[in-house]
Amino acid sequence: MFHIYCPYCAEYREEEEFHPKGQAHIARPADPTASSDDAWGDYLFFRDNPRGVHHELWVHAVGCRKFFNITRDTRSYAILETYRMGEQPGVTAETATLAERDIERRTSDTATIQGVPS
Amino acid sequence: MQRYSGFSLVKHALSHHENWQRHWRNPVPKKEYDVIIVGGGGHGLATAYYLAKQHGITNVAVIEKGWLGGGNTARNTTIVRSNYLWDESAALYEHSMKLWEGLSQDLNYNVMFSQRGVLNLGHTLQDMRDIQRRVHANRLNGIDGEVVTPEQIKEIEPALDTSERARYPILGASWQPRGGVARHDAVAWGFARGADARGVDLLQQTEVTGFKIVDGKVVGVHTNRGDIGARTVGCVTAGNSGVLAKMAGFQLPVESHPLQALVSEPLKPILNTVTMSNHVHGYISQSDKGDLVIGAGIDGYLGYGQRGSFSVVEHTLQAIIEMFPMFSRVRMNRQWGGIVDTTPDACPIISKTPVQGLFFNCGWGTGGFKATPGSGNVFAWTLAHGQAHPIAAAFSIDRFRTGALIDEHGAAGVAH
Numbered sequence: 087m088f089h090i091y092c093p094y095c096a097e098y099r100e101e102e103e104f105h106p107k108g109q110a111h112i113a114r115p116a117d118p119t120a121s122s123d124d125a126w127g128d129y130l131f132f133r134d135n136p137r138g139v140h141h142e143l144w145v146h147a148v149g150c151r152k153f154f155n156i157t158r159d160t161r162s163y164a165i166l167e168t169y170r171m172g173e174q175p176g177v178t179a180e181t182a183t184l185a186e187r188d189i190e191r192r193t194s195d196t197a198t199i200q201g202v203p204s
Numbered sequence: 205m206q207r208y209s210g211f212s213l214v215k216h217a218l219s220h221h222e223n224w225q226r227h228w229r230n231p232v233p234k235k236e237y238d239v240i241i242v243g244g245g246g247h248g249l250a251t252a253y254y255l256a257k258q259h260g261i262t263n264v265a266v267i268e269k270g271w272l273g274g275g276n277t278a279r280n281t282t283i284v285r286s287n288y289l290w291d292e293s294a295a296l297y298e299h300s301m302k303l304w305e306g307l308s309q310d311l312n313y314n315v316m317f318s319q320r321g322v323l324n325l326g327h328t329l330q331d332m333r334d335i336q337r338r339v340h341a342n343r344l345n346g347i348d349g350e351v352v353t354p355e356q357i358k359e360i361e362p363a364l365d366t367s368e369r370a371r372y373p374i375l376g377a378s379w380q381p382r383g384g385v386a387r388h389d390a391v392a393w394g395f396a397r398g399a400d401a402r403g404v405d406l407l408q409q410t411e412v413t414g415f416k417i418v419d420g421k422v423v424g425v426h427t428n429r430g431d432i433g434a435r436t437v438g439c440v441t442a443g444n445s446g447v448l449a450k451m452a453g454f455q456l457p458v459e460s461h462p463l464q465a466l467v468s469e470p471l472k473p474i475l476n477t478v479t480m481s482n483h484v485h486g487y488i489s490q491s492d493k494g495d496l497v498i499g500a501g502i503d504g505y506l507g508y509g510q511r512g513s514f515s516v517v518e519h520t521l522q523a524i525i526e527m528f529p530m531f532s533r534v535r536m537n538r539q540w541g542g543i544v545d546t547t548p549d550a551c552p553i554i555s556k557t558p559v560q561g562l563f564f565n566c567g568w569g570t571g572g573f574k575a576t577p578g579s580g581n582v583f584a585w586t587l588a589h590g591q592a593h594p595i596a597a598a599f600s601i602d603r604f605r606t607g608a609l610i611d612e613h614g615a616a617g618v619a620h
């Protein structure tokens with residue numbers, strides 16, 4: 087269960103009040119009618135889907151109903167930050183430390199963490 | 205390969221069952237193969253099996269980072285049906301259904317395929333219209349199906365609350381008698397044994413960490429046990445497909461989400477069939493061991509942790525109690541999650557990629573177990589011919605650029 091800090095309400099609330107809305111910071115092509123099928127398809131359907139640090143859009147659905155962003159590790163599920171629409175992330179895959187991501191303690195895909203003797 | 209039969213059972217009883225052969229070898233990786241399959245789940249193993257059996261391509265390795273069938277194959281609720289709405293998906297899932305019907309014989313391995321039927325309940329007028337449309341479409345495609353009334357449902361599954369007292373009264377259902385369940389582990393093991401017997405190397409505890417690509421063509425893979433060469437590579441890595449695509453330098457229209465399931469303590473036989481409801485959002489069957497096998501919905505966020513949120517478990521059990529009030533005091537035994545690879549149209553991707561020789565078979569999302577034999581069968585053909593099998597052609601990645609989506613959210617809404 088996530089405990090999510092809404093940057094508008096300035097409070098921690100339970101996950102059930104929120105809805106995830108997918109990858110954040112996707113730019114809509116400036117001139118859709120002029121965009122190629124490839125560019126439009128990329129915009130609509132193709133996603134980063136990273137195993138690691140991810141910037142994603144959430145909405146405080148039964149709270150203030152505002153959209154905002156979360157930076158989260160998709161392995162440990164640790165929330166690294168939440169920030170308002172229009173702002174840029176303060177933490178990225180390059181800058182997040184292992185401790186922040188909480189990988190050691192919380193990752194559960196055993197096949198990967200156990201490592202493999204050859 | 206040692207064949208299994210009633211006779212061999214008796215014979216081995218005489219030696220106290222101490223001389224059964226191992227199911228498969230544990231080989232040392234070769235330098236080079238004709239074909240590498242990445243991902244030793246049901247789909248990857250089925251692909252290897254049909255490559256060897258139907259196309260005579262036996263210089264094949266299946267590379268699995270964990271153990272065979274330990275991904276979604278081992279984590280799913282094993283519902284098998286083929287009553288999909290659109291022609292393209294109906295053809296794919298029905299192809300699979302026909303293979304299921306002869307699979308135990310073909311593999312000489314009991315996959316415990318049980319055609320106990322699948323009910324998809326309708327609770328609203330719109331549900332019923334969708335169900336009627338889907339059943340008619342199924343019948344036009346030669347797939348068995350019927351629209352049944354609450355009275356008929358009561359006969360099929362007496363434990364269901366078909367009364368009008370329910371909060372979401374059941375108005376009817378689609379009924380596919382040929383649907384049912386199978387033993388997930390046995391499916392992986394049966395394909396693995398059959399592939400191994402034909403010369404396929406099953407490399408467990410071997411993780412693909414990158415692709416060797418020269419002039420836009422794949423020539424092999426990097427693994428934690430060294431590099432392995434191949435001119436044809438098929439990725440069948442379910443929830444990790446996006447990670448593999450990134451290693452090869454492109455994106456997929458796929459998102460990886462946690463999907464959970466749970467089983468109860470074992471009970472005496474109470475359920476006859478598989479019951480699914482999109483509307484109250486739960487699905488249930490009973491295993492041969494007696495436990496109720498209950499499937500949940502996905503978590504809306506991305507996750508690779510093979511576990512989901514408690515709230516989803518809670519909603520799922522609410523739905524089960526809505527349908528089967530008598531289960532309100534059943535205790536749950538275990539709960540777990542898998543990582544499912546969902547696509548925008550709830551249909552899989554069986555496709556070539558921007559890298560020549562590199563193919564992907566993924567995007568099966570919440571409902572690919574039922575397709576295991578069919579998926580492996582058409583993917584093997586695709587790898588052997590270097591072009592899409594006729595049934596697979598519609599499932600190319602290109603559809604997300606041309607717009608020719610196959611929207612199965614109606615048939616696959618919950619859904620498995």
Ligand SMILES: Cc1cc2nc3c(=O)[nH]c(=O)nc-3n(C[C@H](O)[C@H](O)[C@H](O)COP(=O)(O)OP(=O)(O)OC[C@H]3O[C@@H](n4cnc5c(N)ncnc54)[C@H](O)[C@@H]3O)c2cc1C
Pocket residue numbers: 197242243244245246247248267268269270271272273274275276277278279280281282283284410411412413440441442443444448463464465499541542543544568569570571572573574575620
């Ligand atoms: C809870 C749950 C319930 C479900 N219920 C149903 C249902 O009732 N009916 C139905 O039809 N479907 C259901 N599904 C979906 C179904 O389980 C999957 O679609 C199907 O099993 C996918 O099979 P697969 O072989 O493609 O994937 P998997 O079995 O996940 O196999 C992929 C394999 O790839 C390996 N791998 C990943 N990355 C690498 C790498 N870098 N190197 C080497 N190996 C790698 C993984 O370890 C894994 O073993 C359910 C899924 C879940 C999670």
Ligand SMILES: [Zn+2]
Pocket residue numbers: 092093094095096146149150151152
């Ligand atoms: Zn808020």
